[in-house]
Amino acid sequence: MLKDWLTPEWALPVALLTMSVVAVPILVLSPSGLSRLHHLEAERDRVDREVAQATRQIEQLRAEVARAKSDPAAVERIARDELGLVRQTEIVFQFGH
Numbered sequence: 723m724l725k726d727w728l729t730p731e732w733a734l735p736v737a738l739l740t741m742s743v744v745a746v747p748i749l750v751l752s753p754s755g756l757s758r759l760h761h762l763e764a765e766r767d768r769v770d771r772e773v774a775q776a777t778r779q780i781e782q783l784r785a786e787v788a789r790a791k792s793d794p795a796a797v798e799r800i801a802r803d804e805l806g807l808v809r810q811t812e813i814v815f816q817f818g819h
Contacts, residue, residue: 789796801807
């Protein structure tokens with residue numbers, strides 16, 4: 723029976739099977755195997771969260787731009803709050819700390 727496995731027709735399949743039995747566990751358990759896969763999945767999840775947050779910020783900025791284009795009060799609020807502008811008729815008092 724052992725002689726049947728030692729024939730030239732069976733030599734290549736048996737050699738490949740033997741190499742697979744040895745190589746697959748080594749590749750799976752190596753640092754570039756499953757642990758690397760889990761690390762990459764965690765990294766992908768983190769990047770997906772960052773993309774979702776950036777998408778929300780973009781939508782908020784688009785809404786703010788739309789308000790600024792259509793609402794004069796929004797333009798005035800942005801000019802006052804973010805640019806520090808005042809009307810010509812206003813008097814500004816600055817107090818030091």
